[in-house]
Amino acid sequence: MNNFPLRLRQERRRLGINQADFGSAGGVLKQAQSNYEKGLRYPDASYLAGIAEIGVDVLYLLTGRTSDPATLALDPDEELLIAGYRELKPREKKGVLGLLAATIGAHEAEADTGEPGPG
Incomplete structure (x- = not known):
């Protein structure tokens, strides 16, 4: 359950619910x-059943794999990257995307020419 807290926060935000209301759905306080x-504590089954009623994907919370077979499962590193990205401010997101574009561009140049790309 190493990424459980991260996935729980992602699900709450995906649904657009504040901590107090989300907790209430699971029968707990904010x-x-x-x-x-x-990650200081972990919920019980009644909490999980309650939040499932409001649309939380409990399988995703527990395993990192979604209940929707059409959804591509992420490995733990990808999950961490996406969750971290979502926490960034707009300017920080722009910097990360620039770094990604530069990295991908360097790899594409290397693949095209057989020589290391710029950078």
Whole structure:
């Protein structure tokens, strides 16, 4: 359950629900919800059943694999990258995308010419 807190926060944000209301759906107070999202505590089955009722993908929370077979499962590094990216401010996101574009461009140049790309 190493990425459980991260996935829980992602699901709450995906649904656009604040911590107090999300926790309430699971039968807990905002402080308990905060502790779950920080990885300080882990919820019980009744909490999971409650949040499933509001649209949370509990299989994703527990395993990192979605219940929708059409959705591509991410490996833990990809999951961490995406979650971290979502936490960034717009300017920081732009920097990360620039770095990614430069890195991909360097790899494409290397593939095209057989020589290292710029950078």
